[in-house]
Amino acid sequence: MKFKPANNIQDLQYFGEFGGVNPSISDSSTYTFLSAKTMFDTFEGNADGCYLYSRHTTPSNLYLGEALAAMEGTETATVTASGMGAITPVLFQLCGAGEHIVSSRTIYGGTYAFLKNFAPRMGINTTFVDITKLDVVEAAITPKTKVLYCESVSNPLLEVADIKGLAALAKKHNLKLVVDNTFSPLSVSPINSGADIVIHSLTKFINGSSDTVGGVVCGTQEFIDSLKSVIDGAAMLLGSTMDSLRAASILKNLRTLHIRMQQHSLNATYLAENFEKDGIKTVYPGLASHPSHNLFKSMMNEKYGFGGMMTLDVGSLDKANALMELMQERNLGYLAVSLGFYKTLFSAPGSSTSSEIPEDEQKEMGLSDGLIRFSIGLDADIERTYQLMKTCMIELNIL
Numbered sequence: 001m002k003f004k005p006a007n008n009i010q011d012l013q014y015f016g017e018f019g020g021v022n023p024s025i026s027d028s029s030t031y032t033f034l035s036a037k038t039m040f041d042t043f044e045g046n047a048d049g050c051y052l053y054s055r056h057t058t059p060s061n062l063y064l065g066e067a068l069a070a071m072e073g074t075e076t077a078t079v080t081a082s083g084m085g086a087i088t089p090v091l092f093q094l095c096g097a098g099e100h101i102v103s104s105r106t107i108y109g110g111t112y113a114f115l116k117n118f119a120p121r122m123g124i125n126t127t128f129v130d131i132t133k134l135d136v137v138e139a140a141i142t143p144k145t146k147v148l149y150c151e152s153v154s155n156p157l158l159e160v161a162d163i164k165g166l167a168a169l170a171k172k173h174n175l176k177l178v179v180d181n182t183f184s185p186l187s188v189s190p191i192n193s194g195a196d197i198v199i200h201s202l203t204k205f206i207n208g209s210s211d212t213v214g215g216v217v218c219g220t221q222e223f224i225d226s227l228k229s230v231i232d233g234a235a236m237l238l239g240s241t242m243d244s245l246r247a248a249s250i251l252k253n254l255r256t257l258h259i260r261m262q263q264h265s266l267n268a269t270y271l272a273e274n275f276e277k278d279g280i281k282t283v284y285p286g287l288a289s290h291p292s293h294n295l296f297k298s299m300m301n302e303k304y305g306f307g308g309m310m311t312l313d314v315g316s317l318d319k320a321n322a323l324m325e326l327m328q329e330r331n332l333g334y335l336a337v338s339l340g341f342y343k344t345l346f347s348a349p350g351s352s353t354s355s356e357i358p359e360d361e362q363k364e365m366g367l368s369d370g371l372i373r374f375s376i377g378l379d380a381d382i383e384r385t386y387q388l389m390k391t392c393m394i395e396l397n398i399l
């Protein structure tokens with residue numbers, strides 16, 4: 001039977017301690033033990049079901065982790081204080097001084113800055129490659145390489161990674177394939193294509209309310225245990241712990257993710273098809289003109305569509321800025337970074353979220369000045385939104 005990620009979330013059943021339909025929120029940083037022996041065993045990692053200290057884990061964090069593991073089809077998961085708080089411990093857990101990472105060059109600006117500027121201070125070096133070219137990826141692998149890193153749909157250029165092809169390379173060279181699936185929750189299930197570890201920034205579509213940051217690492221029990229180890233676990237020791245109150249609120253939002261993703265995809269598809277027809281340079285994985293359209297199609301859980309992210313190139317940074325300001329003035333969305341909100345969010349990545357990437361490198365990867373990244377909202381009447389956006393473009397001589 002084909003993997004149906006939203007069913008897996010739906011099928012989980014939790015009750016509060018008084019029969020509440022939501023699990024109780026654990027409001028404690030530390031936990032008592034009935035015997036000193038159990039405390040010792042818990043430190044040794046041999047007392048399942050016992051809680052130690054909330055930097056390690058909490059009941060609320062385990063509930064959310066379990067739901068996200070069910071969504072991604074992994075054995076288990078651990079939640080973290082932010083997406084970066086998931087990415088950095090994973091890479092430190094998998095790589096030490098002298099070891100090497102091969103990463104897509106079109107990744108989230110923060111991840112890029114971490115790999116390029118910070119990890120080298122720890123003796124970990126990264127080669128950035130065009131992830132859509134498997135021969136280029138393989139050529140970058142050295143005997144020191146431990147990790148292949150990519151985003152299923154990349155930020156901000158919406159390149160699609162051939163996860164099956166990358167997984168085969170990872171297997172051949174004994175590497176771990178780490179996939180950031182933040183842009184395509186439910187639509188893409190990287191584990192189905194052979195990824196080893198799946199990461200999300202929960203800040204975006206999964207929480208969907210732009211009211212918190214959060215992250216998750218989904219993987220095998222063995223790997224997640226190693227991340228949380230009190231002896232040498234990067235998640236435990238670097239301390240990017242999620243708060244229980246937040247875990248409980250994200251879990252509640254997760255339950256409507258399947259409906260939201262369908263609406264984000266529907267709206268983005270409508271706008272992308274129409275703006276492309278109008279002659280605007282439009283990038284959306286759902287368009288037949290997208291270089292990886294068929295690849296995305298071959299990986300996707302169809303019901304959830306091609307996602308809510310789209311880019312339009314309006315020719316110059318000045319025009320992009322003028323358009324974004326006008327759209328905000330007319331309440332068509334917000335000039336803001338981040339994604340997955342009920343309102344459309346837009347920004348010019350070259351001068352914002354990807355400004356960590358040097359200008360010449362931006363040019364080389366096709367990140368042009370006039371590019372606007374859109375996270376399309378849940379608008380109930382997308383035809384009206386389209387007409388109003390088009391009016392703005394006509395007034396600014398973009399159309």
Ligand SMILES: *Cc1c(COP(=O)(O)O)cnc(C)c1O
Pocket residue numbers: 082083084085108110111151155180182183201202203204213214215
């Ligand atoms: C936002 C984002 C991150 C970082 O997540 P935070 O929650 O902001 O730390 C990582 N990867 C992608 C693709 C993102 O969009």
